[in-house]
Amino acid sequence: MSELLLKIQDFSLNIGTFDGSLPILKNINLDVYRGDTLGIVGESGSGKTVLMRTVLGIGPKRSEVKNGSMHFDNIDLIGLDNKGWRKIRGTRISMIFQDPMTYLNPLFTVGQQISDVMKAHEKAAGGVQSGKQQRKDTTLELLGQVGIPEPERVFNSYPHQLSGGMRQRILIAMALCGKPDLLIADEPTTALDVTVQAQVLDLINELVKKLNLTVIMISHDMGAIATVAKRCAVMYKGEIVEQGLTNDILTNPQNDYTKRLLAAMPDINNPIATTETTTETGEKPLLQVSDLKKIYKLKDGGEFAAVGGVNIHANKGEIVGIVGESGSGKSTLARLILRLVEPTSGDVLFDDKNICQLSQEDMRLMRRHMQLVFQNPHSALNGRHNIADAIGEPLRLQSKLKRHEIEAQVDKLLDIVQLPRNFKYRYPHELSGGQKQRICIARAVALNPKLLILDEPTSALDVSVQAQVLDFLQELRRDLDLTYLFISHDLAVIKEICNRVIVMRRGLIVEQGTVEDIFSNPQQQYTRDLIESGRKTSRAALGM
Known part of the structure; x- marks a missing residue:
């Protein structure tokens, strides 16, 4: 010993x-x-x-x-x-x-x-x-x-x-x-x-x-x-x-x-789940991104394409997964869609409106219907605001609810993400990483948006809470007829919850298709490498 x-x-x-x-x-x-x-x-x-x-x-x-x-x-x-x-x-x-x-x-x-x-x-x-x-x-x-x-x-x-x-x-x-x-x-x-x-x-x-x-x-x-x-x-x-x-x-x-x-652990080696899919109709997609680019100028005079000409769409009620390695442009794409970062060129049609042409005031109102769950809950929450203030902030800014109505809604949102109601008196530093992530999800759904962009929403959660949050997100999508863009590095989660998958690398889309097509018959070597890495992790977790 x-x-x-x-x-x-x-x-x-x-x-x-x-x-x-x-x-x-x-x-x-x-x-x-x-x-x-x-x-x-x-x-x-x-x-x-x-x-x-x-x-x-x-x-x-x-x-x-x-x-x-x-x-x-x-x-x-x-x-x-x-x-x-x-x-x-x-x-x-x-x-x-x-x-x-x-x-x-x-x-x-x-x-x-x-x-x-x-x-x-x-x-x-x-x-x-x-x-x-x-x-x-x-x-x-x-x-x-x-x-x-x-x-x-x-x-x-x-x-x-x-x-x-x-x-x-x-x-x-x-x-x-x-x-x-x-x-x-x-x-x-x-x-x-x-x-x-x-x-x-x-x-x-x-x-x-x-x-x-x-x-x-x-x-x-x-x-x-x-x-x-x-x-x-x-x-x-x-x-x-x-x-x-x-x-x-x-x-x-x-x-x-x-x-x-x-x-509760999702396993990428499991058969593809019977995820609810949306039927293609003659209706226009809720979200249509066309040739979207974000080019940064470098000090040496060169250029760097964080997102280099992306074309994606999301139908109403659909869950579209976006995967790729660190630095592939997934999070930048999410911020471009919400105009938190201004695109260099391209169009983003949301609910038949081109958000790239909206004024800042109109865009602020539009974001009521488009919400983002940020990747980092530590940075997304203001350390000086308690949890009640954090969750209630969008309701105060974007609704005409009275104070007692906002307080009641905060309690309901805490119930939804399975946190005790007395947490509303706490501050972010008094919560664990997973608890803070659930607060961010509660804040994002407070205004009943049409589109929810989830940037690594379960990365800080343990597997049991992750399973609960994924079930909750599915239930919420059905109840509110939401559409999700689900950004994740966890391929097992993508396989479990999404209808379609988009694979990004170095600012470009290298492959996209249905969950079954991507996981059963990937066409690109990069996609195959990602899936094999996920399978290796799942086998290790199962003691194999």
Whole structure:
């Protein structure tokens, strides 16, 4: 048996809320050995992120340890003061956070940020501090280590100039710059397409072997857990309900919750579902996009086509899936359709109106019928507004409802997305990633739109909540006769919910057709590669 690195024993944590002191973690027992790879899974709000942030000393401010102990390499973490934490945090224990854009400063280059973190760790350790050039050399070495091509160029780039997968690698490099013994990865593959997700997981496995790292990975994706972790712990309502070897839990779960969690997983290898389809009629499509382009001018005088001449349509009541790797132009296309980004050329006909020719005021009114669920719930919600304000905002701006009517509607919307009504008094930072995503969905459907554009709406959700949200979206579509553009990197979800599929790459459509045509007989090698990556992840999640 390897050396015991982290021991959590009978640990319970309460947090202060408007409803009084509530138990968040209950009698947690967990042993992590040096060189171990442990996965922690559980639904949104189960306490997995709170537990690991407490290990790093950045748990909730209004929290109180009720009982138990937490030791790292024989150091009592509960009794550490700020000076003690500075010597451990980042150098002995480090964390890859869930959302790169939230944790990377948009005003500084990637190289500057990693160098600053490195300098802070050296100062906290109290040893000899390296010079500016030495830190740059080390940063370039780290960038190469995490598989980033052209490290010098990326060193001088800003976060917004990089794809989601590249930004995730930057966070990994930043977490490694203090040479930690324990690396905590909090949802490191959330919102990444299947090909980039596979690359990030392979990178973590490679780093474990090369640097002899101990890794704890938090994820709602059982396929990701199975790819990285030898052991697995399942959390539910603040408790560990089952733990053991990952393969044993996947193939022979003992706890009822674990069984439900695995049963809720969408599997790309399943037969194509009998998804309701719309019948082609002589009616015009609700949405018709013709030769839509977005061209950006580069500093060197060249051009970059984020979207390069796209033609798509969506019939009333249809669910059209859009898939493609990170940087393929899916999200840019969504923003062009809503004119959140102005197109360079092309036409967007919605409900027989060309929105590219509307004034800004008319476009604002049109957006009542066209709503977008953004990919990143952390950035989409204003941290200064409570949840009631966030959900009620479109009703205040676009309806003539009175205050008490808006409050009643907010309660109904919280019921729809299966969150307690008392959540309306909370603020975004008090919710988990999955809970925030459900708030965004509630806000998007508040005005009963005709078209809902969903940009990775289930990427931050655990599989059980994901299944509930997908069922809810199907039910909502039938009840309100909605049309969906469903952007996702999860091919199993696309296969389960969509009527037609559009495959994008580098701003262009490479293939489109019915779900059956795309998944049963893909014509392009790129599409075949995407589907095979999805099948590989599904097989891993099933312990195959």
